[in-house]
Amino acid sequence: MDWQAIWLTLKLAATTTFVLLLIGTPLAWWLAHSRAWWKEIIGALVALPLVLPPTVLGFYLLLLLGPDGAVGSLMQRLGLDTLPFTFPGLVVGSVIYSLPFVVQPIRNAFVAIGERPLEVAATLRASPLDRFFGVALPLALPGFITGSVLGFAHTVGEFGVVLMIGGNIPGETKVLSVAIYDHVESLEWTQAHWLAGGMLVFSFVVVFSMYHLEKRLQRKGY
Amino acid sequence: MIALKKIWLSILLALIFTPYVAAEDVHIAVAANFTAAMKEISRVFERESGHKTRVSFGSTGKLYAQIVNNAPFELFLAAGQERPRLLYEQAVSEQKPITYAIGKLVLWSRDAQREVSLAALQAGDFKRLALGNPKTAPYGTAAAQVLKHLQLGQALRKKWVLGESIAQAYQFVATGNAELGFVALAQVSLNDSGARWLVPQSYYEPIRQNAILLKRGRNNPAASAFWSYLQSPAAQAIIQQFGYAIPQ
Numbered sequence: 001m002d003w004q005a006i007w008l009t010l011k012l013a014a015t016t017t018f019v020l021l022l023i024g025t026p027l028a029w030w031l032a033h034s035r036a037w038w039k040e041i042i043g044a045l046v047a048l049p050l051v052l053p054p055t056v057l058g059f060y061l062l063l064l065l066g067p068d069g070a071v072g073s074l075m076q077r078l079g080l081d082t083l084p085f086t087f088p089g090l091v092v093g094s095v096i097y098s099l100p101f102v103v104q105p106i107r108n109a110f111v112a113i114g115e116r117p118l119e120v121a122a123t124l125r126a127s128p129l130d131r132f133f134g135v136a137l138p139l140a141l142p143g144f145i146t147g148s149v150l151g152f153a154h155t156v157g158e159f160g161v162v163l164m165i166g167g168n169i170p171g172e173t174k175v176l177s178v179a180i181y182d183h184v185e186s187l188e189w190t191q192a193h194w195l196a197g198g199m200l201v202f203s204f205v206v207v208f209s210m211y212h213l214e215k216r217l218q219r220k221g222y
Numbered sequence: 223m224i225a226l227k228k229i230w231l232s233i234l235l236a237l238i239f240t241p242y243v244a245a246e247d248v249h250i251a252v253a254a255n256f257t258a259a260m261k262e263i264s265r266v267f268e269r270e271s272g273h274k275t276r277v278s279f280g281s282t283g284k285l286y287a288q289i290v291n292n293a294p295f296e297l298f299l300a301a302g303q304e305r306p307r308l309l310y311e312q313a314v315s316e317q318k319p320i321t322y323a324i325g326k327l328v329l330w331s332r333d334a335q336r337e338v339s340l341a342a343l344q345a346g347d348f349k350r351l352a353l354g355n356p357k358t359a360p361y362g363t364a365a366a367q368v369l370k371h372l373q374l375g376q377a378l379r380k381k382w383v384l385g386e387s388i389a390q391a392y393q394f395v396a397t398g399n400a401e402l403g404f405v406a407l408a409q410v411s412l413n414d415s416g417a418r419w420l421v422p423q424s425y426y427e428p429i430r431q432n433a434i435l436l437k438r439g440r441n442n443p444a445a446s447a448f449w450s451y452l453q454s455p456a457a458q459a460i461i462q463q464f465g466y467a468i469p470q
Contacts, residue, residue, distance in 0.1 A: 067398040084399045085350060085383045167383030167394065168355060181386070185283030185358040187308075 002195060004171050005179040012087070012175060013155040016094040020102040020151050021144070023095070028103045028143075029132075032110035047100045054097065058164025061093050065165065085167035090175070093161040102151040109143020110136065142217045149210045153203060246273045246444035249294055251285040253301035253431065254389040255325065255361060255406040259464035260299065266460065267451050273444035281387040283358045289314065289436065296439025297448060299431070301325070301388070302360035306434040317435045322452050323466035325429035326407040327364050329419040332396055338417040343374065343402075351381045352394035352403030360429050361388040365404035367426040411465030430469070 031043055049057060065083040066072045072082045083089030113136060121131045137144075159177035166173035168182070176195060183192035252260045257279050264275040278285070278295070286305040289295055290312070299322060300306050306319035331338050342348075354362025362384065369375045383399075385391035388406050395403035410418060433452060439445030451457055458468045 062393070062397055062399060065399075081349070082399065084394075163386060163390075167350075167352075168386070169383065182355065182357060184287060185281065185355075185386070187283070187286075 002176070002179045002191075005174055005176050005195075008087075008171065008174065009156055009176040012090055012094060013152045015091050016098060016155045017102070017148050017152045019091065019095050020098060021148065024099065024102040024106060024147065024151075025144075028106035029110055029136075031103070031107045046103050049097050050100050054158070054160025055164060057097060058093065058161040061096070061161065062165050065089060065092070084165045085169060085173060087172055089165055090162060090173055093165055094155045094158055097158055097161050098151045098154045101154045102147040105146040105150065106140060106143045109140035112143075113139045142214060145213060145217070146210060149206060153206045157199070157203065246442070247276055248273060248296050248439065248442060248444035248448050249276045249278070250297045250299065250448065251278050251280070251289065251293070251295040252299045253282045253285070254279055254387040255301055255408055256299055256323070256431065257389070258412065259323075259408060259461055259466070262460050262464070263452070263457055266456065267448060271444070271447050271451065273447055275444075275448065281359065294438065296436055296442055296445040297433065298436060299433045299452075301429070301431055302363075303430050303432045306432040309434055309436070313437075315434045315436050316440065317449075319432040319434040320453065321430045321469040322433045323431045323461045324469060325361060325364075325431055325466055326423070327361060327368065327404055327421045327426060327429070328407045328410060329402060329421060330392075330395055330405050330410055330416055331402050331418075332398060332416040333401070334415070334417050336401065336417050338402065338419045340372070340419065342419075343372070343378075346374075346377065346381075348401040349381065350383050350394075350400040350402075351378055352383050352385060352391040352400035352405075354388040354391045354404070355384040355386060359385070359387050359391075360431075361404065361406050362391070364426040364429050368404070368421055371425045407465035411463075431466075 027042075027046070031039060031046070062084055063069050064071050067076060067082055075082055083092055117135050117139065118131050121135045126134060157177065158175070159181070162173065162175055162178055163181070166175070166178060168174050168178055174182075176199060180192050180195045180199070183189070183195065250260075250264075260277060260279075264277060268274060280288075282301040282305055285293075285295070285298060286300070286309070289298060289309060298306065298309065303319070303321075306315075309315050310317075310319055329338055329343060336342070353365040354360075356362040356366035366375070369378060383394055385394060388409070391403050392405045392409045394400040395405065404421070407420065410416070433449075435445065435449045439449075462468055
């Protein structure tokens with residue numbers, strides 16, 4: 001069995017989800033509350049990975065992160081290694097690839113809360129930070145759960161981007177989907193079946209649990 | 223509004239029926255490394271025969287899996303010998319495979335200033351070495367044989383980055399993400415960019431690229447026409463021009 005690939009995939013999905021919650025929360029908050037005219041331009045950029053083929057993303061990442069690209073040349077000038085073919089490189093790719101899956105549900109949750117609870121909290125002299133952590137975050141919990149689950153699961157299923165910038169290095173960039181692809185290509189269809197079937201079951205369990213959890217939270221009045 | 227609808231309808235109908243108007247189409251699956259040569263060959267073939275070719279490029283392994291699962295290909299130009307042999311044994315074809323080209327391997331850098339040679343490979347003064355996946359891409363298998371022959375397999379293993387096909391290995395080097403890479407001579411034969419070292423043929427087993435005429439194409443005159451054209455001196459001249467050898 002490809003335990004190394006499985007472990008690497010889980011590590012990548014967990015790291016990506018964590019980074020996405022850090023970046024995605026303020027971004028979703030801003031998208032939910034800003035009145036800037038260019039807000040929807042950012043909104044559209046965030047949603048782009050939904051419609052772009054992963055190979056397009058992967059190809060541009062390969063160029064952008066490579067030695068000729070803006071990011072790659074900057075990193076080289078700082079004396080750092082370029083990102084393609086490394087685990088951090090995959091995290092960068094996955095964060096962009098899964099961004100809408102995390103930001104969208106959290107944004108919707110923030111919008112659903114509306115201004116009212118926050119205004120009430122403000123009249124009770126809650127500081128802005130208090131209002132965010134004490135009121136908005138708990139109320140938006142279902143959005144955070146949906147976002148995390150979708151972000152995690154979507155990263156587990158990532159293929160095109162990893163294929164383009166990964167380089168198939170065992171223990172570093174050879175994730176599950178690439179391992180499955182390798183097995184299929186090498187006519188090792190039994191191993192491919194094990195991994196692919198496992199992934200199918202995993203995905204079903206994840207999505208099913210999410211729906212189940214959402215329903216229970218709804219009953220609790222979220 | 224109605225006029226507009228009519229226009230849309232006719233465009234739609236035209237799109238649906240156009241592919242079936244040309245009577246003799248031949249649908250060919252071609253390994254990625256042969257892309258450039260194949261384009262030239264089909265151009266000349268179409269001009270001379272009047273038939274039309276529809277070509278799908280991909281990695282040999284993927285195309286094989288598609289053919290086994292009934293993909294509508296009539297000919298298959300693979301990058302190695304194994305898959306055409308398997309197809310023949312599984313009776314997906316009645317004709318024995320032929321060797322249409324023998325691939326050559328080069329070590330290539332896009333940086334013309336870089337020394338690309340056996341010594342440079344042994345010195346190991348580079349961070350990443352791109353090659354096709356030795357498990358799936360015949361040029362990758364050959365590259366792994368070269369490294370083993372030079373007893374560099376272990377030393378350089380950590381620097382390997384694998385492309386799913388030789389096209390991707392080329393891409394890694396062409397974008398500068400890998401300083402050096404083993405690619406097909408055919409990929410760099412048409413321009414002088416970068417620096418290269420033609421790996422001696424004795425370092426690896428010949429990359430015999432085999433083609434097979436599939437059962438599906440048996441009653442299609444365009445398929446048999448292409449099959450014989452592929453073995454004609456005219457086609458062989460093009461194949462050689464793109465950096466392949468021709469079987470004797």
